[in-house]
Amino acid sequence: MVETSYILEMNNITKEFPGVKALDNVNFKVKKGEIHCLVGENGAGKSTLMKILSGVYKYGEYSGDIVFNGNIQKFNSVKDSEKVGIAIIYQELALIPELSVYENIYIGHEIKNGSVIDWNATIASANKMLKKVGLDINPETKIKDLGVGKQQLVEIAKALSKNVKLLILDEPTAALNEDDSENLLLLLKQLQKQGITSIMISHKLKEVLAIADTITVLRDGKTICSMEKGKDEISENIIIKNMVGREINNIYPKRDFNHGEEVVLEVKNWSAYDPKLGRQILKDINIKLKKGEIVGIAGLMGAGRTELAQSIFGNAKNYIIKGTLIVNGKEKVLKQPRDAIKTGIAYVTEDRKGDGLILIQNIKQNISISNLNSISARGVINENEEIKSANDYKRTLNIKAPNIEQIVGNLSGGNQQKVSLAKWLFAKPNILILDEPTRGIDVGAKYEIYTFMNELVKKGMSIIMISSELPEVLGMSDRVYVMSEGSIKGELKIEEATQERIMEMATKED
Amino acid sequence: MKSIDINKSQTNTVNHQEGVAVQFFKDAYLLFKENIREYGMYISLVIIMIIFSITTDGLFMSSRNISNLINQTGYIAVLAVGMTLVIVIRHIDLSVGFVAGFLGAIAAIMLTKLGLPVIITIPVILLLGLMIGLFNGLLVAKFTIPSFVVSLAGMLLFRGALLQVTEGTGTIIVDNEAFNAIGNGFIPDIVNFEDVHILTIILGLVAIGFFIWNELKVRKNKLKYNFSVIPSSMLLIKIILVSAVIGYITWTLANYNGLSWTVIVVILIVGIYHFITTKTVIGRHIYAVGGNPEAAKLSGIDVNKITYMVFGSMSMLAALSGILYTSRLQSATTTAGTAFELDAIAAAYVGGVSAAGGVGKVTGSIVGALVMSALTSGMNLMGVGISYQYMIKGIVLVSAVIFDVATRNKKK
Numbered sequence: 067m068v069e070t071s072y073i074l075e076m077n078n079i080t081k082e083f084p085g086v087k088a089l090d091n092v093n094f095k096v097k098k099g100e101i102h103c104l105v106g107e108n109g110a111g112k113s114t115l116m117k118i119l120s121g122v123y124k125y126g127e128y129s130g131d132i133v134f135n136g137n138i139q140k141f142n143s144v145k146d147s148e149k150v151g152i153a154i155i156y157q158e159l160a161l162i163p164e165l166s167v168y169e170n171i172y173i174g175h176e177i178k179n180g181s182v183i184d185w186n187a188t189i190a191s192a193n194k195m196l197k198k199v200g201l202d203i204n205p206e207t208k209i210k211d212l213g214v215g216k217q218q219l220v221e222i223a224k225a226l227s228k229n230v231k232l233l234i235l236d237e238p239t240a241a242l243n244e245d246d247s248e249n250l251l252l253l254l255k256q257l258q259k260q261g262i263t264s265i266m267i268s269h270k271l272k273e274v275l276a277i278a279d280t281i282t283v284l285r286d287g288k289t290i291c292s293m294e295k296g297k298d299e300i301s302e303n304i305i306i307k308n309m310v311g312r313e314i315n316n317i318y319p320k321r322d323f324n325h326g327e328e329v330v331l332e333v334k335n336w337s338a339y340d341p342k343l344g345r346q347i348l349k350d351i352n353i354k355l356k357k358g359e360i361v362g363i364a365g366l367m368g369a370g371r372t373e374l375a376q377s378i379f380g381n382a383k384n385y386i387i388k389g390t391l392i393v394n395g396k397e398k399v400l401k402q403p404r405d406a407i408k409t410g411i412a413y414v415t416e417d418r419k420g421d422g423l424i425l426i427q428n429i430k431q432n433i434s435i436s437n438l439n440s441i442s443a444r445g446v447i448n449e450n451e452e453i454k455s456a457n458d459y460k461r462t463l464n465i466k467a468p469n470i471e472q473i474v475g476n477l478s479g480g481n482q483q484k485v486s487l488a489k490w491l492f493a494k495p496n497i498l499i500l501d502e503p504t505r506g507i508d509v510g511a512k513y514e515i516y517t518f519m520n521e522l523v524k525k526g527m528s529i530i531m532i533s534s535e536l537p538e539v540l541g542m543s544d545r546v547y548v549m550s551e552g553s554i555k556g557e558l559k560i561e562e563a564t565q566e567r568i569m570e571m572a573t574k575e576d
Numbered sequence: 577m578k579s580i581d582i583n584k585s586q587t588n589t590v591n592h593q594e595g596v597a598v599q600f601f602k603d604a605y606l607l608f609k610e611n612i613r614e615y616g617m618y619i620s621l622v623i624i625m626i627i628f629s630i631t632t633d634g635l636f637m638s639s640r641n642i643s644n645l646i647n648q649t650g651y652i653a654v655l656a657v658g659m660t661l662v663i664v665i666r667h668i669d670l671s672v673g674f675v676a677g678f679l680g681a682i683a684a685i686m687l688t689k690l691g692l693p694v695i696i697t698i699p700v701i702l703l704l705g706l707m708i709g710l711f712n713g714l715l716v717a718k719f720t721i722p723s724f725v726v727s728l729a730g731m732l733l734f735r736g737a738l739l740q741v742t743e744g745t746g747t748i749i750v751d752n753e754a755f756n757a758i759g760n761g762f763i764p765d766i767v768n769f770e771d772v773h774i775l776t777i778i779l780g781l782v783a784i785g786f787f788i789w790n791e792l793k794v795r796k797n798k799l800k801y802n803f804s805v806i807p808s809s810m811l812l813i814k815i816i817l818v819s820a821v822i823g824y825i826t827w828t829l830a831n832y833n834g835l836s837w838t839v840i841v842v843i844l845i846v847g848i849y850h851f852i853t854t855k856t857v858i859g860r861h862i863y864a865v866g867g868n869p870e871a872a873k874l875s876g877i878d879v880n881k882i883t884y885m886v887f888g889s890m891s892m893l894a895a896l897s898g899i900l901y902t903s904r905l906q907s908a909t910t911t912a913g914t915a916f917e918l919d920a921i922a923a924a925y926v927g928g929v930s931a932a933g934g935v936g937k938v939t940g941s942i943v944g945a946l947v948m949s950a951l952t953s954g955m956n957l958m959g960v961g962i963s964y965q966y967m968i969k970g971i972v973l974v975s976a977v978i979f980d981v982a983t984r985n986k987k988k
Contacts, residue, residue: 379874381873381874402873402876402878403873403874403875403876404876404877404878406876407876408876413874415871415874420870420871421868421870421871421873421874422871422874423868423871424863424864424867424868424871424872424934425867425868426867426934426935427863427864427867427934431860431863431864434860435860435861435864435872435875435877436875436876437876438857438860438861439857442856442857445856445857445858446855446856446857447855447856447857447860449797449855450797453801457801469801469802469803469804471803471804489875493876
């Protein structure tokens, strides 16, 4: 199968937003039947390019040509691009939770008998599509009852049902655990054999290397290079170098000091019961955090790590919590996040858009919200103080924005994460819980955040870091707890921790 | 600020005349484009006023009519202020109309049957309003009942309660002069000077002075931190325009009876709420809850407390609205408060409050309320039938929201 013709050519694409050139003369060519990975820092223009390809940005809103299957395309809507066989699957899945799998697969292009929907035919075809993606579930299952990994497969089934020729996946594995990720990549390979071309945007370079036939790197709205497997020399370092334009020798900066021995946080016999689901979410957890230490909590998606963090932070939702929490030697009962903040605990959420930031407000307002009282007198905000501290954080964290009056929703993921971090540092905590601190952000911003974490612990802060990225856990932690199915499956000193040992514990069954 | 332009033009004397003019229109266009939502509202108010003054041969803009119009807006304006916050935190309060009607009737009873003085009646009524609101807030926040349902129930309940307390007597006439002055009286003048109300003029000038001082202060502060500011020529235009409007309204009112007590009450309420929403911790918390309740909670904000406060303030303002209305009619009627809530909600939406929550200004809602009552007043003067009036107001409301959504989406 030596196909050298291009299924897609995007020539000299330029797209401007008011004040920013998001894409500058980008050339992007995809060969028929290949798996093409598109990599680049956040804000490099990957999503914009894909939005142009899928018709989200209409013909005329950009300059340049899209040639698909030999024809110049002028898409005016997503429907137009779907018609010629292009389907895009976004990072945030676009399924309707309350509807069943088969309803979701055929939503928008229902199988009709006259003007009514033929449900039997729908279910039968949905079954076929599910088989194609290797998903063995009842098509009548509601989407909300499926895990993220399976939802992703349903999305692909949906794309297949539209007779897709070019499948675009925007960070498909960002929210998946190792198993599901591997499954997904295998599926892409299978689809490739059936002649489906894929474009995958990903920050996980390991999987990019494993799967890509061609890798295109974008940086600052420009095509930097296109590398073909077999032809060009490809390695993680080379990709990173092209992405950031500079060599990062070690993306996990070393700390040059040892943490203290004083225990600042201790959780004893901690358990949580969810009366709604009728099951134990957390089981008898015991962990300790020392002053100046970074403790990693590793584990797969759904292991209960976020629930543990949130319940420590006083946001237990409807869970019934049992156990003891000792902060700085004193036993504490934290009923709501406010109590936790007062005790000196901060929690940077994993979902910065969902429950971390107020996207419609500006950088300044987002940073100050967690501790407005510290810059207020008798309930009136001192705006000069507010501006001053927001500017300080913008500088120290290198938040890239013209000024602190920029709306947070318009920032790139990495910058949003930095605002999120700034917000919590403004609360002046001495214990910081970071939940997936670098999810979906680019290598450059990651490095900045790691460096900053090191500075924080040096100043006496203690950090709990929840992370699904094993290299990050190994690179940043002093000590690692591994969680699985709501309980701590093991504790490893950093010297004895390896990816294999962690994975082994994380997949241990009761 | 002006000197920058002069310096620039001196170095480039040949075409400075043209350059300045082009720059001026460019600035004006950009400024207008950036703030189309906010300015659109003021512009539509001005257009409405111009149209009505033409169609009514200037009757609309007469001192007497303007004074009446503003005073009639009072009881809706205070509701619109409270409703702004309710909508900002993603809720709604349909009960405010009949809460106003019911508490207005209670005020009338306290003043007439019980013979209590105004100084006791008003605080008691406001306190009752606050309690009603806190109870609504409790149902919404603690028991997580949708505010639409809670306040719909409240609407029915207080409608019944109003009928109940006025059942025996029918309309209750209030003969308390001090009380009736709130809705009908004007502030006394300091000196007698022909037909012009001097104190009103002085207050108007103070307002203009304060406005200019504040604009300059804000600008200076923004420049200090390198924030973008509007060009100085535009600031000048803004100052001249706003001063002209305040000046004109002041002059018009001064030529009639001067400022009414109602206007004073409304200005006070708007001033307090504007301050709270823009300058205080509580204000910031309210907008945070509206912008993203989950994030607000994780930021240590007590979302329930904010909900109690917003609903408490809403019903307290409903009580005030009831006082203003009863006082204006000098009586409590069996149907008082009918559809007040709808006028208040319409005013808020016309004034740019977003139904999605987190966005909306108290001052915007006041302008929204003025737009709606200018429509009513103008159409009444023109003799437009009530059936058409409702239809036209409906169209205006939906157009305002369409405009709002369209301009917001454009910004993205």
